Amino acid sequence: MTDTQYLSDWRPYPYEILETRLEFRLDPRATIVRSQIDFRRLAPEDLVLDGAGLKTLSLSIDGQAVSPSLIPQTDGKLIIPAAQLPDSFTLEAEVQIDPEANTALEGLYLSGGMFCTQCEAEGFRHITWYPDRPDVMAPFRVTVHSDQPVLLSNGNPVSSQPGQAVWHDPWPKPAYLFALVAGDLRAISDRFTTMSGRDVALNVWVRPGDEPRAGYAMESLIRSMKWDEEAYGREYDLDVFNIVAVDDFNMGAMENKGLNIFNSKLVLATAETATDGDYERIEGVIGHEYFHNWTGNRITCRDWFQLCLKEGLTVFRDQQFTSDMRSASVKRIHDVQTLRARQFREDAGPLAHPPRPDHYQEINNFYTATVYEKGAEVIGMLKRLVGDEGYRKALDLYFDRHDGQACTIEDWITVFQDATGRDLTQFKRWYTDAGTPRLSLTEEWSDGKLVLNFRQHTAPTPGQPDKPARVIPIALGLIGPNGDEVLPTTVLEMTETAQSFSFDGLGARPVVSLLRGFSAPVTVAREMTADEQALLLAHDTDACARWQAGHDLALDGLIARAQGQEGGAEFIRAIAGLLDDAESDPAFAALCLVLPGEEEIATTMAAAGVTPDPDAINRARTALMLELATAHQTALARLYDAMESKGPYVPDAEGAAHRSLRLACLAYLSRLDGGDRAEALFASATNMTERQGALEQLIAAGRDKDALARFEAEFRQNRLVMDKWFMVQPLRAAAGQAVARARELAARPDFDWKNPNRFRALIAGLTSNHAGFHAADGSGYDFLADWLMKLDPVNPQTTARMCSAFETISRYDAGRQAKARAALQRIAAMPGLSRNTSEMVTRILA
Ligand code: PHE
Ligand code: ZN
Numbered sequence: 088m089t090d091t092q093y094l095s096d097w098r099p100y101p102y103e104i105l106e107t108r109l110e111f112r113l114d115p116r117a118t119i120v121r122s123q124i125d126f127r128r129l130a131p132e133d134l135v136l137d138g139a140g141l142k143t144l145s146l147s148i149d150g151q152a153v154s155p156s157l158i159p160q161t162d163g164k165l166i167i168p169a170a171q172l173p174d175s176f177t178l179e180a181e182v183q184i185d186p187e188a189n190t191a192l193e194g195l196y197l198s199g200g201m202f203c204t205q206c207e208a209e210g211f212r213h214i215t216w217y218p219d220r221p222d223v224m225a226p227f228r229v230t231v232h233s234d235q236p237v238l239l240s241n242g243n244p245v246s247s248q249p250g251q252a253v254w255h256d257p258w259p260k261p262a263y264l265f266a267l268v269a270g271d272l273r274a275i276s277d278r279f280t281t282m283s284g285r286d287v288a289l290n291v292w293v294r295p296g297d298e299p300r301a302g303y304a305m306e307s308l309i310r311s312m313k314w315d316e317e318a319y320g321r322e323y324d325l326d327v328f329n330i331v332a333v334d335d336f337n338m339g340a341m342e343n344k345g346l347n348i349f350n351s352k353l354v355l356a357t358a359e360t361a362t363d364g365d366y367e368r369i370e371g372v373i374g375h376e377y378f379h380n381w382t383g384n385r386i387t388c389r390d391w392f393q394l395c396l397k398e399g400l401t402v403f404r405d406q407q408f409t410s411d412m413r414s415a416s417v418k419r420i421h422d423v424q425t426l427r428a429r430q431f432r433e434d435a436g437p438l439a440h441p442p443r444p445d446h447y448q449e450i451n452n453f454y455t456a457t458v459y460e461k462g463a464e465v466i467g468m469l470k471r472l473v474g475d476e477g478y479r480k481a482l483d484l485y486f487d488r489h490d491g492q493a494c495t496i497e498d499w500i501t502v503f504q505d506a507t508g509r510d511l512t513q514f515k516r517w518y519t520d521a522g523t524p525r526l527s528l529t530e531e532w533s534d535g536k537l538v539l540n541f542r543q544h545t546a547p548t549p550g551q552p553d554k555p556a557r558v559i560p561i562a563l564g565l566i567g568p569n570g571d572e573v574l575p576t577t578v579l580e581m582t583e584t585a586q587s588f589s590f591d592g593l594g595a596r597p598v599v600s601l602l603r604g605f606s607a608p609v610t611v612a613r614e615m616t617a618d619e620q621a622l623l624l625a626h627d628t629d630a631c632a633r634w635q636a637g638h639d640l641a642l643d644g645l646i647a648r649a650q651g652q653e654g655g656a657e658f659i660r661a662i663a664g665l666l667d668d669a670e671s672d673p674a675f676a677a678l679c680l681v682l683p684g685e686e687e688i689a690t691t692m693a694a695a696g697v698t699p700d701p702d703a704i705n706r707a708r709t710a711l712m713l714e715l716a717t718a719h720q721t722a723l724a725r726l727y728d729a730m731e732s733k734g735p736y737v738p739d740a741e742g743a744a745h746r747s748l749r750l751a752c753l754a755y756l757s758r759l760d761g762g763d764r765a766e767a768l769f770a771s772a773t774n775m776t777e778r779q780g781a782l783e784q785l786i787a788a789g790r791d792k793d794a795l796a797r798f799e800a801e802f803r804q805n806r807l808v809m810d811k812w813f814m815v816q817p818l819r820a821a822a823g824q825a826v827a828r829a830r831e832l833a834a835r836p837d838f839d840w841k842n843p844n845r846f847r848a849l850i851a852g853l854t855s856n857h858a859g860f861h862a863a864d865g866s867g868y869d870f871l872a873d874w875l876m877k878l879d880p881v882n883p884q885t886t887a888r889m890c891s892a893f894e895t896i897s898r899y900d901a902g903r904q905a906k907a908r909a910a911l912q913r914i915a916a917m918p919g920l921s922r923n924t925s926e927m928v929t930r931i932l933a
Pocket of ligand 2: 398401
């Protein structure tokens with residue numbers, strides 16, 4: 088491929104835009120977009136505009152037609168020579184576009200009869216000719232003509248009458264934040280008064296009939312607005328804030344200025360249709376998109392290489408929000424779990440890239456766990472290094488200095504340096520270097536002195552063979568042999584490849600509670616006895632390290648078993664104390680009870696140089712679950728009963744904690760009772776959390792026929808709930824049946840595969856079933872490849888993103904590798920393959 092973009096090629100845009108005026112005449116097959124863009128020259132260079140799939144009806148500069156020979160037929164760059172342009176001018180264009188044909192869901196498209204847009208990253212070029220790059224910012228005035236009852240765009244409403252609405256957004260913004268919605272929508276409405284007294288009208292727009300399911304989204308929005316004022320001093324800046332739920336959406340949600348557009352699964356919720364996890368995600372993503380108003384919109388990115396400037400920071404902010412709204416320790420452990428499961432896996436494979444990449448072919452392939460989640464971890468490290476006060480000072484300076492600008496990671500780092508006086512040259516490597524450092528620890532003990540010898544090593548990643556040392560904040564504490572904490576949390580700053588730290592005057596040899604709060608995104612290599620791990624699990628004062636100790640104990644046991652040895656007995660023994668005390672912190676107990684997943688077992692084995700056998704891993708985990716269930720049957724049954732819901736469902740942290748412990752117990756008990764409890768729970772549960780939890784156990788137990796039929800009969804009309812039905816079957820099916828089950832489901836008429844939620848439900852359900860997807864006969868790989876090839880011409884973005892299921896293939900045995908590679912080669916050879924998918928397949932095969 089030749090169309091690689093490089094960070095080093097960035098040049099400032101030679102024109103500024105004073106105002107952008109757009110006029111839409113909406114029509115499903117032939118929408119007319121008229122644009123008037125007031126340009127002013129900054130440098131004597133050509134004017135370059137982007138366009139894709141546009142039928143240009145007219146194009147003029149200050150009323151003078153632009154020569155048709157300059158206008159590309161469909162895609163490409165429209166270049167007007169500098170010599171033909173005055174210092175200031177208005178470019179006027181009329182183009183025709185076809186929203187109904189837009190199945191890629193990028194630009195203006197139709198979802199269930201409603202017009203909506205998605206412009207990040209480069210969608211605006213599908214709407215009209217424009218400098219479609221984030222560093223060109225302008226105020227927008229938008230007129231919409233349509234017979235749809237509700238017509239929305241960014242900013243404040245100027246006028247509205249049947250068939251026409253005018254919107255004005257005074258805040259200069261890049262085109263990727265443009266949005267338009269037109270449809271038969273109903274709002275639930277509320278108001279918010281900002282800290283300086285601005286009265287803001289809030290609306291959550293949904294399809295008629297969905298209003299009763301939008302309340303939680305509205306409550307979450309109000310909490311978000313309040314939180315950003317309190318935690319960051321950030322206030323909302325328009326008279327209205329609109330959220331719209333759409334059923335066809337490639338991602339989770341989008342922070343368009345004043346008009347956030349959401350995947351309906353992140354808006355609509357009732358106790359009967361949404362799980363605790365859904366509620367938590369809705370609150371978190373509503374917060375995320377709202378927080379973008381300052382970190383993303385008021386201060387945006389100079390170019391797409393800087394994506395983590397807005398995404399890493401906004402994820403970090405939504406994580407803080409959720410920990411304030413719910414339980415900080417549970418949230419942290421969840422975040423560590425996702426980081427490990429998704430980002431460490433990405434960093435260890437062919438798709439590894441730094442949080443700030445320096446080249447790409449298709450930017451849509453870089454909305455990744457590395458940019459988002461690792462980007463957030465890097466900010467967490469910065470905060471730990473400069474302290475809470477330094478962080479607050481730096482953020483105040485960031486908002487002060489850069490409001491209204493399009494910025495870089497360099498700007499961000501400079502703000503921290505200027506606010507705190509700290510040299511962050513070495514720290515910057517976290518942004519520019521890919522890969523997860525491995526931190527190893529050996530200990531020396533004599534005469535009350537403990538010496539900790541650390542080493543750091545990062546394996547090469549594609550294009551980056553050498554990895555210099557990074558600064559690693561290592562938060563640790565020491566736990567004495569009787570369980571007392573003899574050293575509270577202390578942060579060591581490691582800056583060298585090898586570095587030692589010592590602690591003197593200790594009575595007896597303590598156990599190191601390492602990486603408290605998961606203080607750096609690294610893997611840890613250290614020798615620990617099962618007794619030491621059990622000691623930490625019982626006594627560590629840091630929830631993250633305590634959970635980690637139990638988790639590692641289980642992981643060691645599982646890995647031993649997956650290699651044909653004995654293992655897990657120590658974990659079963661250590662968990663006894665936790666079960667006795669589970670009621671004091673049910674959420675924590677639940678987190679400790681859930682065994683490491685098969686994917687994580689495989690990742691850990693591969694990192695240690697062992698070829699993972701998916702079937703052996705699956706058997707090891709199943710067997711350990713049965714053993715633990717047998718050993719602790721009484722305690723598990725007691726807890727299962729004790730955690731029964733009393734009173735009405737409340738989607739808060741406390742209720743969710745009880746339900747998560749109950750379901751964790753159910754997973755074990757179902758191994759003993761063959762699904763009796765699950766069947767009873769499925770029949771009696773009034774909330775989706777327990778309903779789905781019970782259904783998953785029934786599928787695992789092979790006793791799912793009736794339950795699936797009842798579920799379907801009850802929820803046939805509800806797309807979002809039926810997505811769950813499509814997802815859990817391939818996910819929880821026995822490994823040997825998962826592909827067959829997925830095939831059956833894919834043949835159903837209601838497998839509406841052009842809907843990204845439905846496609847992902849079924850396909851990701853299968854690829855998340857580790858042993859099922861990695862079936863030795865390659866059937867999982869072939870099934871995935873077939874469907875990716877079918878979806879690619881329709882929706883390249885979603886297709887490309889799902890190619891990452893193949894990113895781990897090189898860790899498996901030669902037979903599986905050959906089959907996976909053959910499947911990928913089939914995709915690569917497909918005529919007309921999208922640039923999105925082509926880039927992903929090429930990188931994975933490299
Ligand atoms: N910017 C969105 C978010 O993180 C994600 C997104 C990217 C949505 C690209 C659509 C397209 O909040
Ligand atoms: Zn975001």
